[in-house]
Amino acid sequence: MSTRAELSLFSETPPAEGDDVLAERRSIRAFLARASESGLFRPEVDTWLSCHSPDFTRALGAAGFIGMTWPVTYGGRNASVSQRLAVIEELLVAGAPVAAHWFADRQIGPSLLRHGTEEQRQAFLPSMARGELYFCIGMSEPDSGSDLGSVRTSAIQVDGGWRVNGSKTWTSHGDRAHHMLALVRTGQPGQAHKEALTQVIIDMSSPGVTVRPIRMLDGREHFCEVFFDDIFVPDTRVLGRPGSGWAQVLGELGFERSGPERFLSTFPLVAGLSASGASSDYLRTNAGELIARLVVLRAMTARVNTRLGDAAAPGVAAAVVKDLGTAWELDSLDLAAVWLDEAEHNEDLGRLYREAQAHSPAFTLRGGATEVMRDIIARGWEPTR
Template structure:
């Protein structure tokens, strides 16, 4: 464990990143939709293409991508600040989120020049939205047991299969899908490749999945004899497992793995200031704040690794696992505290916000890798399995 913890070298956001924070706050003051907290609590699940395009017009979608491809060419620290401010305010970022966070960097790193020129400028303009095609029905958390398959044809590839729990697929134009191009599911990591799939192609069907809250963030996507061009392949055939792990490091490394319940925590703190807090409630609030501070420091340390062009796969998994516990603990505690005082009429916005997060928080430990998968990765890094 000491060896793993030593990789979290204390890092500070540089002055230029901190000064960038004021610009982001000013932008949010001008462009953040005026909606109640229970809507803002959706934040990185909240789809608002107009907001994303306003953000893109400032150069803040594809912030770390090179200017040659339409990006701002800024560092990972400033992206950390941007994400932290957006999520703390509850900004609806889902439209551009995946393309900015992982699809764009993946294409930059593994795609060819034609793919970079075709997709990255459109991502940076807020015109191309991506979803992730990883999970499959009946596979649980075993990502390597992919059954969707692409076979070579005279003109490219023919794709068949299904993906599930695909966030916002019904709103996106493209998916980067992990599929099998050789071997069988028993081969696990071998024979996997990634493809950019245009979701408007014939043979693609998308079925939104409604959750307990009534929202439809997720979808099931079916590929039935979908014809892909030869240049749909990202990187090298058979290198999909290496590529998808690099992509997951981007997905798990940001502050979004800490701040999913931040709007609720701010709202609850305001409620306690107005109506008074018991000693136990004050202590709980202090614990949450101290945990957030610690996890934030760890997340900044992961960001420092990204800034050094390292791939902090295990470190990101650890932050994601610990962050998920905190994100789920906040609504659980606030709900318990409110129900313990039934004679005090709750603020209706606070009630709706905690109700939403209590229903959606079980998904926090599913998205981006389940707790069991993450802990298995951590155990392997420690030589425990």
């Protein structure tokens, strides 16, 4: 898809929500009300990355809200991408703890459906949809973040599989995931990354895997360093064909960067503050501006959402959503600080603000830094790195 075609997506009017989508919204809202009443969660911010609740995820899976667009044979229910979008919006807006299944639902499942073997789909998708099996993402390494093409973790072919050595870092929930979808180097030294990288599914309980959590500013430990010491990965756990890892990862990044989690991380805080009323003209004007931008972001993400299944990933459009969305999150925190000073509020909102503030340095970095998003937008999604 050309850059021009991608960006023209944003000039199309988003489809009105049909009866099926509205019914889905009612259904997930009812589920969330019951889950909240029964004490299964209390609203938090930045939940898609930070709030990991196996109980909540299992209940959500049992209710049919994970892997909902996947075929019935793999545990899904053939729902439309618009129905799924409505559900994930509602989960984020409610501040529900969705981190355990987020990667599986967002990108690992679609990757398995697109590139996986029948055996791999059967092995992973149904238990992912039930909310019982979690994946982590093994892309970044100590010297390879934005420069993903330079990953050094290597996989050498041996009888029946591959020996993997190296390390990954910033691996969200690496200590809680059952498997990692890892990008590894299988090509010869000097071979271009477009042919030299491969995606493998690593069982995190394999002998030789060591996971060390990294402590964040707020004391939580949500991401990890992961080390591979000569671990064995069978041939059956290569995703796609050896050497196709770079192209597959580019497709995944479209899913990763364009969703509403790129602008709704702080929403439970903003919604709580709006409910407490805006006392000054400054607050009213700036809150109005934030809401107007949010309407535009929702329309943009809805448009990209319709094209995520395409063979050519909408990488530029996804980068635009991520850049504008994460800027919104930071601006919402600036306004929240003024709001908390000026308006009456309960202690819960103060707590949400402190949480969001502690996580905010990551907003524009995770999933690709802002400067890199702008580079992609300027150059038209043909990353050479």
